[in-house]
Amino acid sequence: MPVRLTNYFLRTLREDPSDAEVTSHKLLVRAGYIRRQAPGVFAWLPLGLRVKEKVERIIREEMAAAGAHEVHFPALLPKEPYEATGRWEEYGDGIFRLQDRKGADYLLAPTHEEVFTLTVKDLYSSYKDLPLSIYQIQDKYRDEARPRAGLLRGREFTMKDAYSFDHTDAGLDASYQAQRDAYERIFARLGLEYVIVQADAGAMGGSRSEEFLHPTPVGEDTFVRSEGGYAANVEAFTTVVPDALPTEGLPDAVVLDSPNTPTIATLVDLANAEYPRPDGRDWTAADTLKNVVLALVQPDGSRELVIVGLPGDREVDDKRVEVAFAPAEVEPATEADFAAHPGLVKGYIGPWSPDGAVLGAESATGIRYLLDPRVVDGTEWITGANLDQKHVFGLVAGRDFTADGTIEAASVREGDPAPDGSGPVHLARGMEIGHVFQLGRKYADALGLKVLDENGKLVTVTMGSYGIGVTRILAIIAEEHNDEKGLAWPASIAPFDVHVVATGKDPAVFEAAEGVVADLEASGCDVLFDDRPKLSPGVKFADAELIGVPKIVIVGRGVADGVVEVWDRASGERTTVPLAEVVPAVRG
C-alpha cells in the first residue's frame, strides 16, 4: 500500500526551529522527520522512523554477517554492576540516576558493558561457548551538559552496541577485526565518508581502540592525520620525544629580575629587551617553560593540585588533559588552592629556585609535577624562579630539575610529526560515528567472568565493545545530503524510493497517478503519494524537495499525451518519460 499524504502524519514547516544550530536539525524538523520533546530528546515522526529503520536494517544485516546475534537489554538498570566497575561514580553528572519506590538506585544506561558481562557470566562457563558476539540496537541515555545540534548529540539516542567475548587475546583480535570490518561495510553502504583514527579508550579502559570519524566542519572532535597514513584523535596523539642532550658544559642557570612578566608574551619581550641571547637570535615562547596549575577532582570528591610543565608556545589541551587524568575531572586552580599552597608564587611558578627544588612530590611544595615529553634532559629553559618578579634563565632539565613523570597534555599543532614517522600531521574536525575497542579483561575482572579453558583451568574472559550511533549517523547523512530546498537522501536510507505527485484538479490526472503508483509498487518500490486534491503544484513540489525522496514522479497535464516527468532530487534533472516507462526510469 502506498502512503498517501492525504492521511499521513506529516506537516512541513516553512520556518526553521528557533533552537536549531545545524542544517540537519533544521531540515529534519521542518520536513517532519523529528520533533523535539525536551533538550536533546526527540520524537520520531513517521518519515523519520522509516529512515531510522533503514539505517538499522543495514546495521543488522552486517552484524549478522559478522556472526553477531541480536539481544535487547533494558535501559533501566540497577546501580550495583556499575558500582562494581567504578562507573557509577566515574560518570559523574553524565548519566541519569533515579530511585524506585523502595529507594533502590537505578540508572538509565549510557552503555551496557556490565550487564552483558554479567549475563554471559550467568549462562556460560566454558571456552567451548566462545567466541561470542552479541549486540543490541537500543535507546541510550546521557545527561549531556550541552545537548546540541539536534540528533548529533542527544540525551536520548539510539545506538548499536556490540560486545565480544573470547578466552584468548588472539580470539579478541579476531572478534575485533570482524566488527571493524563490519563497520567499514556499514559506512560504505551508507555512503558515509570515514577516517579510522587511534583513540584513547577514556573511561572505558582497555587497550586497542579506534574511532570511526566522519570528517565534517560541524564535528566536535579534532583529529590529526599524516600523508603517510597515520590518523588519531588528539586525545590519542603521542608526541615524538626528541633525544636527550648532553648537559656537560652548559652554563649555570641565572636568576634575573623580570618585573611585570606574568605572561609568556611579556616575559619573551622583556628577555629580548634586557637579556639578549648570546647567539643573537630572538628568544621565543618555545624557549620558555610554562607551569600550569591544575586541580584534579576524583570521583570520590577528593581534590589534588598538580602542575604541568610545557613549552610556552603550547597550551594545555582540555580534552588531552582530561583523558590523561581520567577518571578525575580537571579544573583550573582557584585562589583558594593558591592560598593553601603559599610556596607557589603565582605568575612566577617554576620547578626550581635558588633554595632548591620547588615542584615535585619530593620538593618543597610536595606538589606533583608532570612534564611535556619534549622537555627532555639537557634542554634549557627560561622559567619562573618561584620568586616574585624573577625568572631563571638557562635552567637545564635533568641537571637543575626533574619531574614526577611526563604527560600528554599539550595541544597538537598543524605540522607536528606523526609518532609513526609518517610525516607531519594535519588537523581536521570530525564527528564520531563508530568506536571499536578492546576492553581486555577490565570488566571481566571486575565482575568475575571466567571460563574453563582447554586444560580445565579458570581463565578470565577478554572482551571487546563496539558502538555505532544510529541516530547520529542519520543526522550526519542529512547534514551531508541537502541543498537550499531541503533534504536529498541517498537511496540506501531514503524514507521512500519514489514520491509521486499528482498536480492540478483533473480526475484523469489523479487516475493516471494511481496507475503510476500501482506500477511502481508492483515493481517493489516504496511509494509516497501526494494525492492531496486542493494544493497548488508549487506547494507540492516544495514539499517534495524538502522531504527529499530521491526520485519524484510528476503526474500532470502530460498524461493527455501519455507522459510524466521523472525528477532526480539530488541532481535536479527532470526527464519526460512515457507512462509505460516510468518504472525503469525510476529504478534506473
Added chain:
Amino acid sequence: MPVRLTNYFLRTLREDPSDAEVTSHKLLVRAGYIRRQAPGVFAWLPLGLRVKEKVERIIREEMAAAGAHEVHFPALLPKEPYEATGRWEEYGDGIFRLQDRKGADYLLAPTHEEVFTLTVKDLYSSYKDLPLSIYQIQDKYRDEARPRAGLLRGREFTMKDAYSFDHTDAGLDASYQAQRDAYERIFARLGLEYVIVQADAGAMGGSRSEEFLHPTPVGEDTFVRSEGGYAANVEAFTTVVPDALPTEGLPDAVVLDSPNTPTIATLVDLANAEYPRPDGRDWTAADTLKNVVLALVQPDGSRELVIVGLPGDREVDDKRVEVAFAPAEVEPATEADFAAHPGLVKGYIGPWSPDGAVLGAESATGIRYLLDPRVVDGTEWITGANLDQKHVFGLVAGRDFTADGTIEAASVREGDPAPDGSGPVHLARGMEIGHVFQLGRKYADALGLKVLDENGKLVTVTMGSYGIGVTRILAIIAEEHNDEKGLAWPASIAPFDVHVVATGKDPAVFEAAEGVVADLEASGCDVLFDDRPKLSPGVKFADAELIGVPKIVIVGRGVADGVVEVWDRASGERTTVPLAEVVPAVRG
C-alpha cells in the same frame, strides 16, 4: 542463513529460576528467551527477541490495515505536560521520576497521551487534517509495588499504544471501532482467546472504555459475564437498582441492646436469639446495614473520612472502591481517624441515633455518607445505633435516614443480575491484554488542542487511546502453550519455523542435515539448526522440547535409508518422512 546452535547465544537451564511464580516465567528463563536484570526488568536474549518481533510484526500489519501510522516517542519526558493533566500527581508512587543535572523534573513515561496530544497540537490546526491515528511500539515504565509473574507484570515492558484524533464524536466512534476491530484481528492471528468487557476508564478519564481480557486462572482481574452476552470487569459492573418501596405503615425503628456484637455475624446471631423476626424467618446478614469507615488520601496529600453503607452480606471490593474514589487512594480508617471523630462509636456505627442523623454532610458528624444502590427508599435495616452495645432495628431508608449519594463499592457475586437484563452473571479471572477507550476531550482540553472546523470555528479535538501489552501477550501465549517438557509455540509467533536436529557423530548424517536445512531455508522457513557435534540425542531432544519450535526434524541414522523424522512439538506426533518430502511435511 540458518541459526546454528554451535554459535548461538543460548544456554538452556535445568532448574526453574528461584523467583519464578508462573509457568511462562519459568519456561522463558529456562529455555533461554529472557533473563532477569532487576525486579520486573528483563533482558531479551536472541530467542526471545525473535518471538517479540513476530508479535510486533502482526500488530504493525493490523495497525497499518486500520490506517494508523507508526511513530516513536521518547521514554524520558519532562514533567510539565503531565502536570498540566494532573497525572504527574495522580500516578503517585506508580511511576519513575528523575531529575537531570540542572534539576529539571522528568519521568519515564507509563503512557503517552500528553505528548501525542501536544505534538498534534504543534503540527495540526484544521479539521481537514483529521481523522488521525498514530501509534508506537515502545518500552514503558511503571514502578509497580509488586512486580510479579515475569513478563506478566513488569516495570519495563513493551506496549503498542495508539491515539486517535477527531473533531466530531462520530469521528471518534469510527476511529475507536477501527482500533477495536484491529485488536480482534490481532488476537485472532495470535490464537489468543479474549473477552471484551466494559471497563472503567480509571485514571485515564473518558467515556466508552473496553478491555480485552484473556480468561486465565493466573489473571489479576476479575470480570463478570452473563449467558446473555454482558461482560464487564468488576470495576465497571453496575448494580441493578431495585424499585423503592412504600414507607407508609412500616413500624417505627427501635433501639435494642446488642452487647458484644461488633461484627455482622455476632449481630445476626444475637438478633435471631433475642429479637426473632415477627414472620418467623431467620434474620440474615442481608438484613443488616454495615457501615465501613474509609480514609481518602487525595493526590495533594489531604485526608478525608467517608463512610460507605452496604448490606451486611457484601464486602467493600478494593478495586471497585478505588475506581469509585479515583484519583484518591483509599485506606482503612486508623485509630487516629476515630480519635479525631469522637461522634463515631466504633463497632456500632449507624446513620441514625435517637438524637437524629449521625452520618452525612449535614449530620452531627458531618462525615460524607454513601450508600450501596440496593439500599433504596423503603428498605428496612438492622444497623448500628451509634451508641455503645446498641443497634437499631427496622430503620427505614428514606424515612429515618438519607445519604449524600450512592456508590458502587460492594463486591459483585456469582448470580448477581447483569445490568442489561441479560441474566445472572458468572465471575471469572482474566488478564488484560488490550484496552480501547474514548478519552473524549479530557486531554485536548487540558492541553489546548483545538482545530478549526468546517465553519471556521475553533473546536476541541476528541481523542481515543488504544493499548496492547506486547510483552504480556508473549508471556500469556507461553503460559497457554506448554507442557511438562517445555514450550510449544503456535506457528504465528514461534522463534523459528523448524528446528533441525542432527544426531550422532556420523559425518554423513551431518551432511544430510545440512541439505535438509538448505532445502527448508530455500522454501522460506526460518531454521534453527542443532549442529552441536558432541551432545547426546537425549540432550538435543530435551532442548528442542524446551525451546518449543513447532516442527522438529530429526536427522539421524535413518538417512542411510533416505528418511528423517518430522516431530510435531504440540501433538508429539512423529512421522518418518523421505528426505525429498521434508519440506512439504514441515510446511504442511
